[in-house]
């Protein structure tokens with residue numbers, strides 16, 4: 001029986017004879033006041049960034065990652081001397097499998113609500129393999145995506161109170177329609193909007209990417225006055241306006257290019273060619 005099973009069954013049916021398993025305590029590694037991230041905490045790459053927002057009396061988790069690492073994530077939480085029962089909620093920044101595969105199991109074990117944007121609900125509750133990017137037939141990729149109940153939806157302008165901390169909910173569609181970001185003071189938990197090297201979350205029509213929306217979301221991040229971006233993948237980094245400008249320009253170019261197929265707005269080359277064909281000009 002795994003530790004996760006032990007914790008789960010213990011919560012289901014407290015047993016007075018049950019002895020708390022020995023947990024080797026570790027120091028909490030706060031990146032910022034109230035902010036812990038599991039890859040940093042573990043000093044190894046575990047997968048998607050899982051942020052623990054420590055509000056003192058309770059905490060919240062932003063994303064949970066793959067099922068494979070869930071036991072390790074929960075063990076870290078206990079080793080840092082957080083009670084599993086003090087988890088107030090788990091937020092799904094969006095419904096991609098690498099962020100949300102462990103969500104259903106985590107919800108059972110932690111017995112806390114899962115919250116997500118309304119446009120992530122269908123993908124999460126149906127375990128939709130295409131929308132969650134769990135299945136890419138052409139590449140032979142198929143990963144299980146357990147269905148997860150979304151207990152509450154959150155959207156632009158909502159505020160999540162976690163003990164003495166408050167997360168402002170931002171709707172930042174583009175990578176997916178339901179992608180959320182969260183502002184807390186001078187930090188933005190920025191999801192898959194932009195990473196430290198200027199890459200963005202995958203652009204793919206099948207899971208609802210929209211280049212025009214993506215650019216609006218990036219411009220909003222560019223215009224805001226936060227100091228730090230805490231993305232869902234890779235290192236946290238200082239907000240860099242030049243990097244954002246370059247990324248916005250790149251995505252704007254994609255709206256007029258064939259590179260991302262039906263995500264583009266138009267393809268001027270074909271209009272130009274149409275004129276050339278009509279005029280009988282051969283310009284080569």
Ligand SMILES: [Zn+2]
Pocket residue numbers: 096098099192201232233
């Ligand atoms: Zn992602």
